Amino acid sequence: MSDPVIQMSGIGRDYAGAESNASGVETTVRALRDIDLEVLRGEALAVLGPSGSGKSTLLNLLGLLDTPTRGSYRLDGREVSTLDLKELARARNQKIGFVFQRFHLVPRLDAIENVALPLRFAGIRRRERRRRAAELLEKLGLSDRATHRPAELSGGQQQRVAIARAMVCQPSLLLADEPTGALDQSTGSAILDLLTELHAEGMTLIVVTHDEALGARLPRRIRMLDGAVLTDEIVGS
Template identity: 50%
Template sequence: MSTLEVTSETTDAVVSLEGVRKTYHSGSIEFEALRGVDMRITAGEYVAVVGPSGSGKSTLMNILGCLDVPTQGSYHLGGEDVSTMSETELANVRNRRIGFVFQQFNLLPSLAAWRNVELPLVYAGMGSAERHERAVEALTRVGLGDRVDNRPGELSGGQQQRVAVARALVTEPDIILADEPTGNLDSGSTTAVLGLLDELHDSGRTIVLITHEHDVAARASRNLTIRDGLITADDLVGAR
């Protein structure tokens, strides 16, 4: 199958993993981080992947984010097989179809908020006027319309994470992939950022949240538990 071929089994899922395994080698030592993961996420779902350190959730996040590829198995994103793509193709998918929110914010300190948000559009080759308009619009959507010219150092931790969420939104991606997004925030900022993710879900966004905190995972509508490289539970969560 070519990397652009779409199958009837995968077109109804935004994310579809089948039999995904990931093996790492260090000299003669072999470690299987994922041992046959099957996962389907449909449009508009808010899914938390929960697991302790060493469970395989970081490896799974890297594969979901097209930062790594499976050793075995397949990964379809929006019906497109991304598991056998080249590095250049994967970079294009990451920029167009996945919005990342990381624990460390990953903002450039010398750039104003709107310039941080526009970066994915720069890589996509969009014109400067449209980039600026879309960046300001994204910042306004996360409640920072009055902070577009502030640099990260002039913003609180919670505000910096909102800038990161705006950057994730600006390309209108298929999924928002949030990796421990509240790990560096105080309780007040955590509540605000989780509230923002709730709002994005309510507006129809597909969100995949990676976390080890069960109270954070409880904000999602579905929890997948990963242990020893396998999905061990798939639970619906009660309404917020």
């Protein structure tokens, strides 16, 4: 049986809300409520739910972009709350790949430089950075676009560059936040095909989306509402 990449127990996240007009007392918004979640290495799952359901908050916690108010989160067996700022940054760089709806490529860098950027932060030498980035661009069918900047690429090409960048450090976990949201249906379907191919090669994949059709492509589906997990099902189980 595969070992867990993610182990969450009793996770909650609270935020300070607006002051009450009646009492002047600051309210508390419970964005996440007692989340228990285990994801095994090599799993692929969709986190579904309407706007405000807690999907984005959960994604931020999974990606170490935010910290829980309470509960335990273990990533690759390590309790996240014990990590200092440098260790958190190293874990984000080496263990987690991010794919965003709006790509977030650096406009002044060409494709190969964008893909190689996480390796630069990891201290890898320039020649090795470019070699690894070029290999990934070739794998994703973009070797002929390696020297093109984002403005010279289509939306689908930009998202493939973003996926290559997310993979370049060989992370334990790939997090995709509405990865097809800025693309037309045909291009979005091709990007999802690519993500499912990466999963078939062993990548652990979590896709956060409100798109039911996208969620239906993945074998495990978690539905959230009001900051809590409503259902967690594996299709065919």
